[in-house]
Amino acid sequence: MKTSTEIPVHRLADSVFHASYGSDINLGDHSATHRVDFFAIIWFGSDSDPHYIDFKPYPVKKNTVYLLARNQVHSIPQSRPDARVIIFSKDFFDSIEEDDLRFIFVPFNNEGITITPEMEKPMTYLFDLIKLENSTNNNLHLLHIYTSAFLLQLHRLSHNSKTLTAYHDERLRKLFQLIGTHYKTQKLVDFYADKIGLTSKRLNQIMKEKIGLSISQIIYNYTLIEAKREISHRTKSMKEIAIELGFKDQSYFSRFFKKQTGITPEHFRKEIF
Missing domain, CATH: 1.10.10.60 (Homeodomain-like)
Incomplete structure (x- = not known):
């Protein structure tokens, strides 16, 4: 799709953290192609047309997770696929204590991480905890704990990725x-x-x-x-x-x-x- 204007930027505005289903996210301009001013975890719940990260296509498959780093350009299919989404600010990202959990946001390698059948239910529970806390008390300390646990599981699952394994x-x-x-x-x-x-x-x-x-x-x-x-x-x-x-x-x-x-x-x- 051609455009004659600058690619819009999606921002978190005044918040530092947001977790929801993809269809519930409202970050301003809904253009299919946008640049993100935050870090994102996108867990697809169904198969769909490819999405693009930094102008390169990647398959949208059920139980595949993609990690977006700040300033990356993202393009989603016209019909939004089912997805669970966690997004957070640079300050939240910088305060994640474990180096390995920050390093899985590889800026030049955007392979999806597959959630295995035996991990689908535990990861769903973790996401639900994150979403519940975010929509109720929104305690940043608890959100850090839950999100770090979620990223730790992704880090373990990423061991099948050759490039991500190199970060160890x-x-x-x-x-x-x-x-x-x-x-x-x-x-x-x-x-x-x-x-x-x-x-x-x-x-x-x-x-x-x-x-x-x-x-x-x-x-x-x-x-x-x-x-x-x-x-x-x-x-x-x-x-x-x-x-x-x-x-x-x-x-x-x-x-x-x-x-x-x-x-x-x-x-x-x-x-x-």
């Missing part, structure tokens, strides 16, 4: 943190290897073994996702986006974008759904 390696957790912070200005592998205390060759070997990607490919993934988001916002010129993402000029950025996607940034902006 302390060195790779640090690497992803570093890349997430510095990818716009630091494109060379040596910078990250030096910070972690390994050679570039060894760090790349670990990456290849764990998730089948090189460090350069991870940097490209971060850069491409951010490029798509900035282009979709329609508030900056291609030259401004290129400079902010660390490219020496617009033509170099355009070549990078076309090599990764098969189309130019200008074409992407025109055809964006």
